[in-house]
Amino acid sequence: MLCGVAPFILQIVLNYFTVRSWWDLHNSTLGLVLSLALAAAITEFTKVTVGRPRPDLISRCIPKPGSVDPTYGLSDASVCTQTDHYMMEDGWRSFPSGHSSLSFAGLGFFAFYIAGKLHLFDKRGCAPKAWASLTPLSAAALIAISRTMDYRHHATDVLSGSLLGIVAAYFSYRQYYPNLASPYSHRPYSPRIPRDDRLPVHAREVALAEQYTDTETERELAAETVRRDEDGRVLWKDDDGAERVSLRDHAS
Incomplete structure (x- = not known):
């Protein structure tokens, strides 16, 4: 318990x-x-x-008096008088x-x-x-x-x-959960959805925000996870905090 x-x-x-x-x-x-x-x-x-x-084990066995020869003989479970089968097996x-x-x-x-x-x-x-x-x-x-x-x-x-x-x-x-040295160690992995970098920016943000309550702190965290750079490319952060370019933008 x-x-x-x-x-x-x-x-x-x-x-x-x-x-x-x-x-x-x-x-x-x-x-x-x-x-x-x-x-x-x-x-x-x-x-x-x-x-x-x-x-x-000996106290569980409760051997018969005189059944043990400590010098020359060996004994097996047949010398036990214990009637509780589970106690003997355990x-x-x-x-x-x-x-x-x-x-x-x-x-x-x-x-x-x-x-x-x-x-x-x-x-x-x-x-x-x-x-x-x-x-x-x-x-x-x-x-x-x-x-x-x-x-x-x-x-x-x-x-x-x-x-x-x-x-x-x-x-x-x-x-x-991610490793304990991760900056996101306080939260579990995202749900099993398609690759995060294939989602639109707003879908990624909502998916992260819905894991938590509607507190302002968690919404800001989710909003910072995905952003666009100066060239308009979608950047997202992995569990190690490194920013990566969306596969969709790589293909284009």
Whole structure:
């Protein structure tokens, strides 16, 4: 719940106090769901195909008295008296840690979302931005570490699960948002429409403006995205801020 519901609610709150955009909320929700789904699918697949005995496997097994010969003999699951089949099966699925992967997938995505909205890498240096962006990752790390405290996982299970989760989070984030160093990191990619440079100037401006509310700031941003130069050619900006000439004007 903490790694899924909490980021979703906090993304709504952050959206309200920043861009107030339904399109942004739509993309952030899809990205969060994609991140959690990827992490969960890969984690469960690995647990079933690879697996590993948990540190608390003996306590789950409840072996028969005198059934273990630690010096000369080996024992298998036949010595266990545990009647809960699921508990025994789960005892062989330690690698990787599901709590670690899901916590970093959900809270990691939210950390990237915060960093994008605050323009963390705008080359101006601001410690509060960094603290705000790293707070969700700290919570994810706390959840992951707790799995070794109760002997549910080995340390390597936690590390591998955390790495899996953060990779899934970043991959999902980049499906819907530009890189964190982009001047447009606070807004998602445009809808899947034909090539932007093939649209008339007014259509391009409206398409961008409709992603947000009718606030004056966002309309000015949209208006600055497309302009005409001194020769009348249509110029548009890509996600890196570089101006490019319309293909239509190239052809003419």
